[in-house]
Amino acid sequence: MNVALRSEYRKFVTTRLWWVLLLVMAAYMAFIGIFLGWSIGAGTAGLAVEGSSPGADLASPDSVRSSVYGTAAAFGYVFPVIIGALSMTGEYRHQTITPTFLASPSRTRVLVAKMIAALPIGVVYGAVATLATVGGGAAGLALGGSATLLGDTQTWTLVARSVLALTVWAPLGVALGSILTNQVLAIIVILVYTQFLEAVLRLGLTQVGDVGASIASYLPGAAGEAITGGSVFSSAGIADVLPWGAGLAVLAGYALVLAAVGSLTTLRRDVS
Amino acid sequence: MTSDDAVRSHRPAKPADSRPAGPALAPGTVSVRGLTKTFGAVTAVDDLSFDVLPGRVTGFLGPNGAGKTTTLRMLLGLATPTSGTATISGRAYADIPDPLREVGAALEATSFHPGRTGLDHLRTYAPYAGADDTRCHQLLEQVGLGAAGRRRVGGYSLGMRQRLALATTLLGSPRVLLLDEPSNGLDPEGIRWLRGFLRHLAAQGMTVLVSSHMLSEVQQSVDDVVIIAGGRLVHASSMAELSALASPRVAVTSPDGPALDRLAAEHRWHVSSRSADGTTLEVDHVSTAQVGAAAFAAEVELHGLLDKTDSLEDLFLRLVQPTTSGAAA
Numbered sequence: 001m002n003v004a005l006r007s008e009y010r011k012f013v014t015t016r017l018w019w020v021l022l023l024v025m026a027a028y029m030a031f032i033g034i035f036l037g038w039s040i041g042a043g044t045a046g047l048a049v050e051g052s053s054p055g056a057d058l059a060s061p062d063s064v065r066s067s068v069y070g071t072a073a074a075f076g077y078v079f080p081v082i083i084g085a086l087s088m089t090g091e092y093r094h095q096t097i098t099p100t101f102l103a104s105p106s107r108t109r110v111l112v113a114k115m116i117a118a119l120p121i122g123v124v125y126g127a128v129a130t131l132a133t134v135g136g137g138a139a140g141l142a143l144g145g146s147a148t149l150l151g152d153t154q155t156w157t158l159v160a161r162s163v164l165a166l167t168v169w170a171p172l173g174v175a176l177g178s179i180l181t182n183q184v185l186a187i188i189v190i191l192v193y194t195q196f197l198e199a200v201l202r203l204g205l206t207q208v209g210d211v212g213a214s215i216a217s218y219l220p221g222a223a224g225e226a227i228t229g230g231s232v233f234s235s236a237g238i239a240d241v242l243p244w245g246a247g248l249a250v251l252a253g254y255a256l257v258l259a260a261v262g263s264l265t266t267l268r269r270d271v272s
Numbered sequence: 273m274t275s276d277d278a279v280r281s282h283r284p285a286k287p288a289d290s291r292p293a294g295p296a297l298a299p300g301t302v303s304v305r306g307l308t309k310t311f312g313a314v315t316a317v318d319d320l321s322f323d324v325l326p327g328r329v330t331g332f333l334g335p336n337g338a339g340k341t342t343t344l345r346m347l348l349g350l351a352t353p354t355s356g357t358a359t360i361s362g363r364a365y366a367d368i369p370d371p372l373r374e375v376g377a378a379l380e381a382t383s384f385h386p387g388r389t390g391l392d393h394l395r396t397y398a399p400y401a402g403a404d405d406t407r408c409h410q411l412l413e414q415v416g417l418g419a420a421g422r423r424r425v426g427g428y429s430l431g432m433r434q435r436l437a438l439a440t441t442l443l444g445s446p447r448v449l450l451l452d453e454p455s456n457g458l459d460p461e462g463i464r465w466l467r468g469f470l471r472h473l474a475a476q477g478m479t480v481l482v483s484s485h486m487l488s489e490v491q492q493s494v495d496d497v498v499i500i501a502g503g504r505l506v507h508a509s510s511m512a513e514l515s516a517l518a519s520p521r522v523a524v525t526s527p528d529g530p531a532l533d534r535l536a537a538e539h540r541w542h543v544s545s546r547s548a549d550g551t552t553l554e555v556d557h558v559s560t561a562q563v564g565a566a567a568f569a570a571e572v573e574l575h576g577l578l579d580k581t582d583s584l585e586d587l588f589l590r591l592v593q594p595t596t597s598g599a600a601a
């Protein structure tokens with residue numbers, strides 16, 4: 001396993017993809033942070049002055065914290081998923097899967113090594129995404145005339161959990177890539193699900209009632225959000241979230257189930 | 273020649289034979305037995321059996337679509353045989369503990385990430401082969417890519433990719449080398465270099481299998497040939513035995529057909545075909561000089577005397593043609 005890990009780590013760092021995607025993500029998350037920080041900051045500043053009950057909830061530090069700083073995990077998770085998935089699909093796309101399976105005839109070993117090697121990549125992506133969001137968000141809140149909450153312990157707890165959530169998404173992406181080995185298809189599925197389908201499902205399920213709402217809280221995006229303790233979705237009352245430990249277990253469970261499916265189906269096929 | 277004949281005649285013991293004696297499965301022997309692969313209704317590889325021996329360069333030949341790559345993929349555990357076995361040193365590829373230290377294989381010259389440098393490509397697989405960075409540099413030098421190692425593979429020519437693929441196969445100092453069409457994209461100088469390089473490796477005791485769709489491409493550099501067509505074995509022997517199959521053949525024409533027949537009977541010539549009017553015979557295993565001299569001595573008037581000896585390429589094409597392959601024996 002050691003040699004497989006070293007090989008997979010080298011694969012990650014010897015192409016430009018990882019840092020190009022990292023830069024794109026940092027810019028994107030900083031932008032979202034500034035935008036949300038500014039709009040929520042300006043909005044709540046006004047509400048706080050009014051002091052009326054409907055705004056009080058949205059203006060609470062917890063709500064602002066998860067709405068602005070929790071965005072890294074809520075919106076940014078698409079990036080670790082993509083970098084993870086590409087580590088698998090890229091091998092099929094460039095046919096390097098052939099020398100890879102020649103070096104390690106155990107394909108499950110390759111998958112496990114890729115998932116483990118994706119963890120440090122996930123930490124880096126998680127840290128950069130979270131810090132970019134917090135940096136942008138704090139600047140936005142300040143611009144909007146609101147408190148940045150950077151002095152609060154809770155804020156830094158959220159930051160740590162956000163990094164944790166994003167870290168788990170990277171091996172989950174690898175596992176997904178082991179099922180959808182077609183790179184273009186994998187990227188489309190990831191974008192459609194993370195940017196659209198999950199939100200629609202959560203909204204729809206929440207309308208169905210309590211059962212629907214609790215099913216929604218087990219969706220992968222919701223589980224990821226639960227790790228950080230909620231985001232703009234849950235703050236807006238769109239969805240409930242699980243306790244953070246349960247969220248972590250659910251998200252890791254998704255990764256393991258996807259890996260098992262990939263290992264038993266796609267990875268068993270002939271390589272051509 | 274049927275495939276069964278070919279299998280049996282594959283390794284006849286001959287005094288002049290330079291092949292090492294010993295057990296059939298000496299370390300490094302590649303052994304294929306009854307290997308079959310079907311894709312739906314299509315049988316890509318059909319009950320294929322042959323051996324590839326260490327210390328020799330073996331040409332694995334057949335036209336495009338003959339099943340060469342499919343056979344190699346099954347040998348390497350990348351595809352699952354429908355039936356039959358393919359082993360290296362007596363073990364299936366997947367059962368070899370550190371396969372890169374036993375077998376070096378290159379299936380296509382496109383198995384590279386274009387954004388990775390040649391050196392990084394080697395370094396990516398080096399951990400599996402127990403190779404350090406020094407070894408990677410050495411190999412790049414050895415295949416003539418020393419200066420290009422720090423450039424991205426996306427900018428490599430096909431010939432350079434072939435060289436990098438070859439370097440990758442050598443990472444673990446394997447005993448067995450399996451190369452699919454390794455001279456594709458190499459310039460004449462590169463092909464010559466590759467021949468010398470493979471000969472050198474075989475001389476050190478390595479098993480070297482090189483696939484090609486052209487006999488002419490490998491005939492100067494291989495010791496043995498395994499020829500397949502339509503997924504079936506059509507011939508397996510040493511190169512010398514294959515050449516011997518291209519025995520002399522003569523077409524002789526005379527206005528006096530019966531005189532030709534008498535001549536052939538007298539000299540016990542092997543007449544392989546005879547024109548409808550009996551004026552032209554095709555005679556195997558004799559030269560134009562022999563036929564000419566015999567006709568002159570018997571005072572038979574000749575209007576034509578043609579050397580119809582197969583070139584190796586003709587022989588190869590005759591072997592792999594589905595309709596006529598049975599006539600080779």
